[in-house]
Amino acid sequence: MMSTNMTTETPPAPASALKNLGEVRAMIKRHKLNDYMFSLIGLLALTLALLTLLTLFTDLVMDGYQRFNMEFLTEFPSRRAAHAGLLSAWVGSALVMLVTFLVAVPMGVAAGLYLEEYAPKNWFSDLIEINVTNLAGVPSIVYGLLALGLFVYILDLGQSILTAGLTLGLLILPIVIVSTRESIRAIPIAIREAAYAVGATKWQVVYDHVLKYSYGGILTGVIIGMARALGETAPIITIGALTFIAFLPPTPVTDVAPFINFEWLSSGFTVLPIQMFNWLSRPDHAFHINAAATGAIIIVVTLLMNGTAIYLRYKIRKNIKW
Amino acid sequence: MIKPTTPIKAESRNLNFFYNGGNHALKSVSMPLYENKITALIGPSGCGKSTFLRCFNRMHDLYPGNKYQGEIVMHPDNTNILEQGVDPIEVRMRISMVFQKPNPFPKSIYENVAYGLRVRGENNKRMLDDKVEEALKGAALWNEAKDRLQDLAFNLSGGQQQRLCIARALATDPEIMLFDEPTSALDPIATANIEELMSELKQKLTILVVTHNMQQAARVSDYTAYMYLGELMEYDDTNTIFTRPSRKETEDYITGKFG
């Protein structure tokens, strides 16, 4: 068993220690059984969480596979389930997302820059910080109520693409602000000092260095925020956008001067999750198939977006040079 | 010189240790720990003295990829505690450890000391009360703590916390106690307390202590080992090491020419 090469004499063992050794071993064995059992339970809990997504996705694909064809993407919604399509929904989603992007990204990045680089550390920045934290936890439907009261009626923007884009823009603003701040914070102070030392102004330091080096991290937050906006349903329902939309908004680009128009902003619209909800809340099972197919598409797109973001963040963390 | 009749409590034989990634941190270290004696490990940082100490309670098993080679044999039962079949938990129940920085648990003073016993399945209140009192007395903390046993351990001072950790290690009647630079985070008065405590503890058990502080090694230990770059350079009784070291390197380190 082991090489015993005793050169020194040893006194008789203290009785207690050795007599107990057998007992101790039995006890350890019992305790280790708990370890194994918990490992099993833990693995089970984790798998349950992970398998749910798989089940969910499989279920959607199984229910909706009949509608996976081009027609589904090129047809308008219809009263006949088998010919109803997603055309107005995905175009609407794309346009709403465009507005959301234009609202959330400049404002969120600017706010993040201000809070990290400019804001004095006093009650004022604390106030903004508390606001951002709390906004991140406000239920999305409350943003819908804000939009209904403020954008739809007070500002009279109607149930339009602009209203939806603004609403979702405000909704994902905290995500963009937080990710901007986090990636800015990762830049060492030495980089800023180096830039100042060659005579750069504050804005030059911020724009040429801070912003450029934190680009990847900001992008991660933007993608996650956009994925969230794509899947959000409640605030858009709340502004009253759940109507039958079998037309496309006017195109943003035209062939007559000045080549772009903004009529589409005030157009009525529908988006993917709304269309899914619409089909899902009908009693006719034929429409549930459409809902399943739409759900599968939404899942694939959001997973792709979030996956890209997580991969990006992983790459950035690995490549950090300072 | 070393009296050949002193019983050995444990000894390492040709102990090699590799960290995850292949860093060869201990190179064929063979060294005894004499029963009821204090053995001090000294050497410059990175020399492997903490690594060596942490082999004795298989602490390296907590991190994947670490590898032992050779033996650490415990007497009198001749168990090689590094052997595959030996459970590290069993080893840790026989050999307890006090860390560099006091690391009490977020529990009451009482529960901190009782932890080792509870882990062993002991829940008898009378038994626990007695053991906690005995351990706190053994760690010279009883007088300060007896009226606040239910206080959170974090409320104690640094020196008190370290004595609490000693009480925690003591409560389970270990055969060997390992001290990994136990006073490096403490002020001089707390340090003196701990050193005094160690000298008392050796009546009951065997002590291995890593120290950065050579005066400390000279003050408390019976035997001293000087390690350098993962190798055991010299081992002897403390008096000899500090007065007539046989190697030039040891002398240089002790006299502060390097390290």
Place this chain on the structure above:
Amino acid sequence: MNTATTMLEQSINLTISPRLAKNIRRNIKERIIEFMLMLAALSAVFTTLSIVGVLLYESLSFFKTVSVVDFFTDTQWTPLFEDAHYGILPLVSGTLTTSAVALAVTIPIGTIAAIYLSEFASHKTREIVKPILELLVGVPTIVFGYFALLFLTPILQKIFPDLPGFNMLSAGIVMGIMIVPYIASVAEDAMRAVPMSMREGSYAMGATRFQTAVRVVTPAAISGIVAAYILGISRAVGETMVVAVAAGQQPIVSFNPMESAATITAFIVQVAMGDLPHGSIGYQSIFAAGLVLLMMTLCFNILGHMLRKKYHERY
């Protein structure tokens, strides 16, 4: 000395003066930029103020018609009927019941998953599972609504034949599973923040993994774990689509998950889907309901963040 200064001034005047002028322009530009960035940062404050303002404004009109006492004590919520009642209790009971079911599912599973991930799983497993959890957090909730209505409810109906097609049980369970990744992820972060020295202290006493996890790491991370629960509750309370699709729309005071009942959020969706004229009492009622919802989630969020901060300060 004096001459030297004069000479210096002269030379500055001669060579640097155009750049000094530029300097002022530069300063103005910098100031403008800073001001604009500040405006952007203020958008967060503006959003909060707008939310509170809109909800309060419409709710005040609502409370001109409906007494606050009735609002909080009446057990019927029928704002769209002839005989209109405006008691928020049915909606609150629906919200609390679905949330309670969700918590009963999510707290055990989420906690066990977090402990497993933090204390038992290998480094490699953790590296793979953590991103997947984050992915799951991003799945749109409408999809989970589909799952509750058309996947889980039929299965549950096989077990409980009396279960109505819309019920709080199915919605609650799905909501619970939906929140698991979030709770597991936040709780795991809290447990990883417990210093390794504390784990070593426990292992050195001969503790097993399970003993270390349950007796040392969990108590040390408890404020972070509870924060995860509370932020999870806030999510359940504010969740809309799952309950709107699967829990039903009858506002009744019931804490029986086997029944069909409306939550605050489901009611808002229901009204918004209809065609209520702007300014009517029915229109105003959703803002009053929204105000209650905001207050509930706000309390949970503030509590959760305070607890999170507490454990951040400790380590």
